[in-house]
Amino acid sequence: MSKNADTVNRAERLGRILRRIRMEKQWSLKDFERSCGGEIKDVVLGSYERATRSVSVTNLEIIANTYQIPMSALFDENKEFNHSGIQGRVILDLRKIRDSMATSNSEALSLLHQFTKTIVTMRMDWNGEILSLRTSDAAFLSIFFANKDIELQNFLITKDSDRHG
Numbered sequence: 001m002s003k004n005a006d007t008v009n010r011a012e013r014l015g016r017i018l019r020r021i022r023m024e025k026q027w028s029l030k031d032f033e034r035s036c037g038g039e040i041k042d043v044v045l046g047s048y049e050r051a052t053r054s055v056s057v058t059n060l061e062i063i064a065n066t067y068q069i070p071m072s073a074l075f076d077e078n079k080e081f082n083h084s085g086i087q088g089r090v091i092l093d094l095r096k097i098r099d100s101m102a103t104s105n106s107e108a109l110s111l112l113h114q115f116t117k118t119i120v121t122m123r124m125d126w127n128g129e130i131l132s133l134r135t136s137d138a139a140f141l142s143i144f145f146a147n148k149d150i151e152l153q154n155f156l157i158t159k160d161s162d163r164h165g
Contacts, residue, residue, distance in 0.1 A: 011051035017074055019049040021067055024135055036066040090138040092116060092131045096155050112155070115141070 022032060022045075029042035039062050047053035048063075055063075064071040094116060100106075101113050116131055125131070133141070 008051070011054070014055070014074060015049045015051040018045070018063065021069065021073070022049070025067065026132070032066065036062055040066075090133040090135075090156065092133060092155050093129070094120075094131055095129055100155075111144075112141070 022029070025031075027035070029046050032045050033040065033042040040059055044053065044059075045063070048055045048059075060071060060074060064074060097109070097113050097116060100109055119125075119131060119133075119137065120128075
């Protein structure tokens with residue numbers, strides 16, 4: 001039985017989307033397996049990502065629920081999963097935010113500082129230098145600060161930036 005080229009393209013497209021979502025969450029395949037309670041094994045998800053195995057609707061539902069995204073997000077490769085408008089991982093430099101707070105009375109900056117302090121407290125992540133944002137956090141910030149007197153880009157650390165100086 002030969003596979004239709006369109007079916008293969010769709011499977012590969014779905015695989016790319018599944019991998020992109022997992023990577024944006026900074027999860028390993030094993031992290032996914034643990035998060036879904038073992039309902040989908042890591043090797044199975046890997047085979048979906050490589051498009052070497054067909055995925056059922058039931059398993060797509062488990063994947064979407066595990067990632068806490070709508071199922072429709074699994075089918076539109078043109079939509080950026082990271083809605084912040086920022087490519088790659090989103091990491092805020094908490095030092096820059098604290099330093100800016102000392103020299104500015106910007107209401108938006110104060111809200112950003114409070115937002116990051118809340119996330120740090122919720123995650124119990126006390127390293128104090130940087131904060132990796134989850135996709136939903138970055139999307140919220142992008143929407144919230146779109147019309148504020150703050151340039152969020154000033155506080156970002158990109159993959160290529162020096163994180164310690």
